Amino acid sequence: MQQRSLGSLSVSLVGLGCNNFGGRIDLEATRKVVDAALDAGIQFFDTADVYGGGTSEELLGKALGERRSRVVIATKFGAPRSASDGLKRGSAAWVQRAVESSLRRLGTDYIDHYQLHFPDPEVPIEETLGALHLLVQAGKVREIGCSNFGSTRLFEAAERAEQGSLTPFRTVQNRFSLLHREPEAKVLPACEKLGMGLIPYFPLESGLLTGKYRRGEEIPEGTRLAAFPADQRGRFMSDDKLAAVERLAQYAEDHGHTLLELAISWLASCPVVTSVIAGATRPEQVHANAAGCGWELSASERNEIANLVGTGGE
Ligand code: NAP
Numbered sequence: 437m438q439q440r441s442l443g444s445l446s447v448s449l450v451g452l453g454c455n456n457f458g459g460r461i462d463l464e465a466t467r468k469v470v471d472a473a474l475d476a477g478i479q480f481f482d483t484a485d486v487y488g489g490g491t492s493e494e495l496l497g498k499a500l501g502e503r504r505s506r507v508v509i510a511t512k513f514g515a516p517r518s519a520s521d522g523l524k525r526g527s528a529a530w531v532q533r534a535v536e537s538s539l540r541r542l543g544t545d546y547i548d549h550y551q552l553h554f555p556d557p558e559v560p561i562e563e564t565l566g567a568l569h570l571l572v573q574a575g576k577v578r579e580i581g582c583s584n585f586g587s588t589r590l591f592e593a594a595e596r597a598e599q600g601s602l603t604p605f606r607t608v609q610n611r612f613s614l615l616h617r618e619p620e621a622k623v624l625p626a627c628e629k630l631g632m633g634l635i636p637y638f639p640l641e642s643g644l645l646t647g648k649y650r651r652g653e654e655i656p657e658g659t660r661l662a663a664f665p666a667d668q669r670g671r672f673m674s675d676d677k678l679a680a681v682e683r684l685a686q687y688a689e690d691h692g693h694t695l696l697e698l699a700i701s702w703l704a705s706c707p708v709v710t711s712v713i714a715g716a717t718r719p720e721q722v723h724a725n726a727a728g729c730g731w732e733l734s735a736s737e738r739n740e741i742a743n744l745v746g747t748g749g750e
Contacts, residue, residue, distance in 0.1 A: 437477030437726065442633060442710050443579040443606035445548055447508050449704050450726050451480035453637070453715035457495040458488025460660065461717050470499035472719035474507075476726035482609075482635070482713040484512035484553055485538050497543035510549035510635075511538050512583060512609075514556060514564075526556030528567035535571055551581040551609060555589055562596040569602040581635070583609035587622035594630045605632065607710050612636035614645060614684060614702050614745055615677055624708055633710030636703050640714050640725075642672045645699035647685050651678040660717075680745040687744060693731050700728035702741055 438449040452473045457466045473481070481500075483492045493511060500507060513534035514525040523530040538547060550571065552564055571577040582593065582605045590608060597604040608627065612619045613636060627634050640646055642660050649655060655662045661669055681695065688698040703712045714725040733741070 438704075438729065440633070440710050442508070442549060445508050445579055447480035447711045448478045449711055450476075450478055450700065450729050451482055451510075451635075451711035451713040452478050452722065453639075453713040454481055454483040454492050454496050455487040456492075456660075456715050456717050457483070457499075458491025460663070463495050463498060465717065466495040467499045468719050469716050469722055470496070472716075472722040473726070474503065476723050478722065478726055479507045480510065480711045480713070481507055482510045482711075483542075484515065484551075485534060485541075486512075486515045486517055486553070490537070490541055493538055493541035494543075497541060504544055508548040509542060509544065510551060510581070511542065511547055512551040512553040513538065515553040524556055524559045525554070526552060526559035526561070526564040528563055531564060531567035531571070535576055539576065546575060547577050549579045549581055549607070550577040551583050551607070552605075554584045555582070560596075561589070561593045562600055562602070565593065565597050565602045565605075566600065569600075572603045579603075579606045581605050581607035581609060583637075585610070585623075587626035590623070590626045590630060590632065594632075604630075607633040607635050609635040609637055611638050612703065612709075613639050613641050614699055614741065615641050615680060617742065617745075624706075627708045632708075634706075634708050635710050635713060637713065638672075639703055639712050640696075640699055641677070644672050644677060644681060645684075645695060647681065647695040649673060649678065649681070651675065651682060683744045684741070687741060691731075694728075696724055697728045697731050698741065700725060701731035701733055702738060704729040705731075705733040705738060 439446045440449055483496050568580045580603055585608050593605055610619050684698055685695040688695045700712050703709050716722045
């Protein structure tokens with residue numbers, strides 16, 4: 437498994453998104469998924485304090501057990517749905533409280549990568565950065581990142597970090613996939629300029645880019661989108677997207693690969709991407725995803741593929 441740098445850390449090019457833990461899958465199934473990830477060379481795990489209402493962190497910690505020091509754990513704080521007792525999500529007081537809760541749930545005394553889940557427009561970014569910097573100095577956190585940030589906020593945060601001699605955000609975690617290419621316009625160029633990495637979320641569009649959902653066919657039972665209320669499926673699934681999936685699957689087949697390999701390798705071949713944190717509910721998915729980054733795509737092939745799906749914005 438290739439590694440990429442995340443500040444001072446080294447992470448596997450395919451990571452594991454852990455938002456199914458404690459929600460769609462229980463501890464026993466989480467153990468199997470985590471074991472499969474480690475077997476497949478995945479050592480980067482991305483979770484958040486709000487996933488499964490906190491149980492994702494707990495289950496991840498339990499499943500890793502004594503192997504914790506061999507892996508890189510990324511978690512997040514500051515989602516709008518966090519129970520913050522009236523504190524502002526990006527405030528120093530909330531950061532101090534949230535980190536202790538995450539450390540306890542994960543069963544560890546340090547977090548490798550700590551990310552602000554969503555911007556908090558009510559708190560100056562220098563306050564959040566200042567609180568995170570203290571955590572880095574205290575050894576509770578090794579690197580920091582942000583999520584759901586646009587380019588203006590990225591530049592602002594970088595400037596404030598530099599002015600205050602504070603630890604900068606090393607990565608931004610935003611939705612990015614072959615079917616959602618919004619970051620290409622401004623966020624990717626901002627990352628390049630600032631020397632930051634991009635961690636794409638929903639890299640498989642919740643499973644659409646695995647090819648298991650097909651135009652004109654029933655949604656397979658037991659899948660994530662089958663569990664979604666019908667009126668919320670449009671966020672991932674539409675006639676246009678399913679038609680694009682068909683074109684992508686054909687391209688992959690014509691080149692001797694699968695749609696899954698195309699979806700993961702297309703992201704992995706973007707140098708700014710730090711790690712493709714695909715989620716999974718079963719060990720065989722993890723093994724397939726880990727093997728999915730081996731198709732080396734040139735810049736012209738990446739463009740050719742992107743042209744099959746248009747701009748990919750929503
Ligand atoms: P995803 O990676 O696009 O899709 C994951 C789902 O795809 C799995 O739950 C599984 O669905 C299916 N799948 C995965 N591998 C498969 C395979 N090889 N074959 C068939 N199906 C497969 O979506 P995600 O897990 O939501 O996103 C990745 C990670 O990004 C999350 O886990 C989370 O850590 C992070 N995230 C962050 C934010 C943010 O705001 N920062 C938002 C969303 C997600 P089934 O359930 O059908 O098995």
